[in-house]
Amino acid sequence: xxxxxxxxxxxxxxxxxxxxxxxxxxxxxxxxxxxxxxxxxxxxxxxxxxxxxxxxxxxxxxxxxxxxxxxxxxxxxxxxxxxxxxxxxxxxxxxxxxxxxxxxxxxxxxxxx
Amino acid sequence: xxxxxxxxxxxxxxxxxxxxxxxxxxxxxxxxxxxxxxxxxxxxxxxxxxxxxxxxxxxxxxxxxxxxxxxxxxxxxxxxxxxxxxxxxxxxxxxxxxxxxxxxxxxxxxxxxx
Numbered sequence: 185x186x187x188x189x190x191x192x193x194x195x196x197x198x199x200x201x202x203x204x205x206x207x208x209x210x211x212x213x214x215x216x217x218x219x220x221x222x223x224x225x226x227x228x229x230x231x232x233x234x235x236x237x238x239x240x241x242x243x244x245x246x247x248x249x250x251x252x253x254x255x256x257x258x259x260x261x262x263x264x265x266x267x268x269x270x271x272x273x274x275x276x277x278x279x280x281x282x283x284x285x286x287x288x289x290x291x292x293x294x295x296x297x
Numbered sequence: 298x299x300x301x302x303x304x305x306x307x308x309x310x311x312x313x314x315x316x317x318x319x320x321x322x323x324x325x326x327x328x329x330x331x332x333x334x335x336x337x338x339x340x341x342x343x344x345x346x347x348x349x350x351x352x353x354x355x356x357x358x359x360x361x362x363x364x365x366x367x368x369x370x371x372x373x374x375x376x377x378x379x380x381x382x383x384x385x386x387x388x389x390x391x392x393x394x395x396x397x398x399x400x401x402x403x404x405x406x407x408x409x410x411x
Binding site: 216217219227229231234275279280285287290 | 330337338339340341342345353355385387389396397399400401402403404405407
């Protein structure tokens, strides 16, 4: 089965705290891509990052970082020094050979001032 | 310039009606998609078109009929609307239908069936 699980339905933290969003995936494919998307309250889906199955290097972009571990089938997302503008629903997704994205259930992140 | 646009943004209609949602992308992409997001925020692919040809149809009721007049447009027509069709519908596009390309999403169309 090909599946993405985001076990944290909702997370609430105070501004400036670090927060990690978990993503666990299942696939039998050896070639696949993982993505994170952000859906702010305005509703659009914003692409954040893509990672292929052969590249386990961690990625950092400003306050955002991603940790990909094939051994645990996880692709976690950390926001450092969170800000109110980070409040959104975050989706992890798996891209398969059938050219479709399979999304996790999403994690609603609320950053309180 | 809006990369992927959808019209209308909101659509309220009664059960049994037929309605269409339009999508256009100006990114020069070959592949376009329709996704449905339900009230619990779960996103699921419905259709995918590559160069005007259907490549994915995810067991969607045949009341839903996508149409791609050219590779920049992918419209969604829904017949005999039902209450369960209420959702947000997202159009997306990607450069190619390959597993590696990220998809760019439109702003969504919130459909409410009463």
